Amino acid sequence: MYFNDKKGTEQQTWDAIVIGSGISGGWAAKELCEKGLKTLVLERGRMVRHVQDYPTMFKAPWELPYADQLTREELKNYPVQRRTGYTLRQSTKHWWVNDLENPYTEVKRFDWIRGYHVGGRSIMWGRQSYRWSDLDFEANLKDGVAVDWPIRYKDIEPWYDYVERFIGVSGKKEGLPQLPDGRFLPPMELNCVEEHLRQQIAEHYDDRILTIGRSANLTKPHNGRGQCQYRNLCIRGCPYGAYFSSNASTLPAAEATGNMTLRPHSIVNSIIYDPKTNRATGVRVIDARTGEWHEFYAKVIFCCASTLGTTFILLNSTSETFPDGLGNSSGVLGHYLMDHHFMCGAAGRFEGFEDKYYKGRRPNGIYIPRFRNLDKKTRHKDYIRGFGYQGGASRLNWTRAIREMGFGPKLKEELTAPGPWRMGLGGFGECLPYYENKVTLNHEKKDKWGQPTLVIDCEFKDNEMKMREDMKASAAEMLEAAGFKDVETYDAGAYPGLAIHEMGTARMGRDPKTSVLNGWNQMHDVPNVFVTDGACMTSSACQNPSLTYMALTARAAAYAVELLKKGEL
Numbered sequence: 001m002y003f004n005d006k007k008g009t010e011q012q013t014w015d016a017i018v019i020g021s022g023i024s025g026g027w028a029a030k031e032l033c034e035k036g037l038k039t040l041v042l043e044r045g046r047m048v049r050h051v052q053d054y055p056t057m058f059k060a061p062w063e064l065p066y067a068d069q070l071t072r073e074e075l076k077n078y079p080v081q082r083r084t085g086y087t088l089r090q091s092t093k094h095w096w097v098n099d100l101e102n103p104y105t106e107v108k109r110f111d112w113i114r115g116y117h118v119g120g121r122s123i124m125w126g127r128q129s130y131r132w133s134d135l136d137f138e139a140n141l142k143d144g145v146a147v148d149w150p151i152r153y154k155d156i157e158p159w160y161d162y163v164e165r166f167i168g169v170s171g172k173k174e175g176l177p178q179l180p181d182g183r184f185l186p187p188m189e190l191n192c193v194e195e196h197l198r199q200q201i202a203e204h205y206d207d208r209i210l211t212i213g214r215s216a217n218l219t220k221p222h223n224g225r226g227q228c229q230y231r232n233l234c235i236r237g238c239p240y241g242a243y244f245s246s247n248a249s250t251l252p253a254a255e256a257t258g259n260m261t262l263r264p265h266s267i268v269n270s271i272i273y274d275p276k277t278n279r280a281t282g283v284r285v286i287d288a289r290t291g292e293w294h295e296f297y298a299k300v301i302f303c304c305a306s307t308l309g310t311t312f313i314l315l316n317s318t319s320e321t322f323p324d325g326l327g328n329s330s331g332v333l334g335h336y337l338m339d340h341h342f343m344c345g346a347a348g349r350f351e352g353f354e355d356k357y358y359k360g361r362r363p364n365g366i367y368i369p370r371f372r373n374l375d376k377k378t379r380h381k382d383y384i385r386g387f388g389y390q391g392g393a394s395r396l397n398w399t400r401a402i403r404e405m406g407f408g409p410k411l412k413e414e415l416t417a418p419g420p421w422r423m424g425l426g427g428f429g430e431c432l433p434y435y436e437n438k439v440t441l442n443h444e445k446k447d448k449w450g451q452p453t454l455v456i457d458c459e460f461k462d463n464e465m466k467m468r469e470d471m472k473a474s475a476a477e478m479l480e481a482a483g484f485k486d487v488e489t490y491d492a493g494a495y496p497g498l499a500i501h502e503m504g505t506a507r508m509g510r511d512p513k514t515s516v517l518n519g520w521n522q523m524h525d526v527p528n529v530f531v532t533d534g535a536c537m538t539s540s541a542c543q544n545p546s547l548t549y550m551a552l553t554a555r556a557a558a559y560a561v562e563l564l565k566k567g568e569l
Helices: 023-034 139-143 153-167 192-204 246-256 307-316 398-403 408-416 462-481 546-565
Strands: 013-019 039-042 260-263 266-274 279-287 293-303 344-350 366-368 387-395 421-429 438-446 452-457 485-491 529-531
Touching: 013 023, 013 279, 013 307, 023 039, 023 246, 023 260, 023 293, 023 546, 039 246, 039 293, 153 546, 192 366, 192 387, 192 421, 192 462, 246 260, 266 293, 266 307, 293 307, 293 546, 307 438, 307 452, 344 387, 344 462, 387 462, 421 462, 462 485, 529 546
Parallel strands: 013 039, 013 293, 039 260, 293 529
Antiparallel strands: 266 279, 279 293, 344 421, 344 485, 366 387, 387 421, 438 452
């Protein structure tokens, strides 16, 4: 599985190269290796082995210094990563990049939240796994926005099935056309207040439902992995393999074939292009530890370095044929950057169910699928597209007493008794693809290896801002209709990047003049290069996108192997 780093003995030529080892890179490795291709997987970050390299997976709160908070001195290294407000802790700081060592330029605020290591963000992701529907794949065409997707739901449906059977997604079938059902493991349970809201929404509305989140957390043993223990420490790395990650699932499957070589500390600088054959021949790599340059060669290359990582590599891969970046004859490479907008909604207090509680710490929440702009009846006059809600209900814990004036027996009783029920609904809204939301290269500002850095110029616009008003109002309306008290709306601000669902910049399309990729995630201009991470997305929908990345990757890998067998690559 691991490369031989003895100088002068390293293999140079492979059947396939996969750039990146995260959610899409792991899937590319698995599929290509299982189909018989000798595959080199390049990861710019350090090695992370499943279980062995999860240093805080079993640590109790009292075993973590500074109450699991970073010191002021440590925080100086993370001016961007700290913007999440909840992911950067003593128990998790080893997953996030040092921002001072990985600079970029923000023309407008863009929160580039990332980690460089084997497995990438598949270790830290939120695991919400939703299918897209034709409502999403047809939206650009119907709205006259950007370009049409070159695929429809029927093209990707069997690959959603394929991926879900392998990774394990727990969920409940609801029969909604805008949110197709999947191949689910048993769902996690709603608690009593969430079930109450589900019933009340069903009584008050005929266009919306509440369901349990569809999560890549196992509710029973699956494919050799253990089931979820309800610790809700997923972000530390799961020793049971109870949620999907490259480290626990796809990379071990690729390794089992004997066809994968995984090379960490390998920063892909650019892709090598041969104008005589109109093919990519390999990649240029900087060893992150030594600074040495290497070249590796292959018949097919899969770009899975994350949206912005892949875009950097393509923009930096210039030649006489492609002076503005590999495969960029259309001029759209780097444009149409998208992310979901969130952190707005409503919350309220519920009176009742004081005799009820719940067991464990469920690593999942509720989901209210999109109900706006589905048809004429649900059309909103102020904006197009829509949003879904995530959230949940819980009883307040002992920390609520910190601000109280109680003492003695009264204080002890307050600390040990569960507090009142509260429920929050937070919207995740679609961002439209805008040409002016873009990334470019800054050749003046270099990284520590002497490479150019990214300039990110991206913002949410009028359609997203009008949608946010509805996201707040509709959340409050549903909570109040269900009898919640003291309902308040909130909007913590909208900045791209923070949802960590960046998409676009090397979009799929039908026309080589207006897109980078075809309907198989294959470059129009350079047919042995495939892009299957978030860069390939033509629109953003409002659902979490990772399941779609996986399905597109498996589909593209099967197609690439078919072309190789025919001698067409």
